[in-house]
Amino acid sequence: MSLSEDIKDFGxxxxxxxxxxxxxDSFPEYITELNGRRDMYGWYIDGVFQPLKGAEPKNCMSTAKSIIVFTHDIFKQAFPENLTGKVGRHYQSRANLTVRHRINGARRQLMRDFLEKNGINVAQRVVTPDRMAAARAGICTYGRNTFAFGDDMGSFIIIATFITDAELQYDEPTFETKCPPKCTACIDACPTGALYKPLKMNPLRCIALNTFMTQENYVPGVNSYIPPNIRETMGSWLHGCDICQEVCPRNQKKLKAKLAPDEYLVKVANDFNFINLLNMTDEFFAKRVQMLMPNYIREKKYFQRNAAIAMGNSGDVSYIPHLAKAMQDSEEIVRGYAAWALGKLGGQKAKQALDSSLPRETSQFARNEIETALANL
Ligand code: SF4
Ligand code: SF4
Known part of the structure; x- marks a missing residue:
């Protein structure tokens, strides 16, 4: 058997x-695309990910010869209903974690160890254009919702790439969009217009990116502020958004399959409600939120903000006492978004909570949110 076959078997x-x-080889179409949409992707291009560097593998490793690409089907077990519509399945799966002491990071490390034991050098910490690499390696096709699809897997997959210096046997590319010819279900369903035409998505309008990209000092040019028009469209999403994948006919086989539960997720999901999240303790954040998503939302205040937005969008006035309590949180961001949610829910109790908070509010941001909420009541 060849080394290429050994690598595939081990994977x-x-x-x-x-x-x-x-x-x-480099990814010239990707480079052109990113450079042509700097207004949408500047935060990504200039941030820690350095995608333009990763699109030129030989700039990351001068001896680079091959990219080995793996897909990981994350939909082998059922996702709990009480997390559906709140946390995207990619994040629930934990399959994009790279920490070595947890199973998904350990898998990557074991693969790297195998390559190195076989005398292959692997580039360190490079972000490659994963979806394009997977299509070029013949294991994915594209969808008009911009996701990569694996045959028989749909788009609920994670892609892992390794740039190496080994000359291997190369696979035939599958650069195609296997969508039904007239299907536009994903574009029609996107609530923010982020998916504005086939294969084009504006991340600045995407709910998924707004739930976690909006952290101070996280990516260049983006702060923690989520504009009211985006808040309104976030619905119940706390982290990620699966809408353009859920409506996709190419994912229905997976979405309708009867699968065994993921017992870990079931346990987490039982605690994962808006009330627990809005006024969470540090322990809850460490044991529940970060165990699920350690590499995205770094501080609990952003999850509390997202829970406040979801409560505001719910129309459920039973959340008002919890939002009133959040008006005493030590973080201005929590108080400000709780004020917005109270304004959305409306009614006398919401007004009372806002009125009583205003005199003691010291943050200009939170004051503005309270005053706007009161003006709209
Ligand atoms: S993830 Fe949600 S907001 Fe983003 S493009 Fe898809 S449907 Fe639109
Ligand atoms: S919803 Fe339709 S157009 Fe969009 S990715 Fe799925 S099959 Fe393609």
């Missing part, structure tokens, strides 16, 4: 679903 044995190999 499948580790639990990856498909393995493909492509040359370590």
């Amino acid at each position: 499948l044995d580790l639990g990856y679903s498909k393995v493909g190999i492509t040359r370590a």
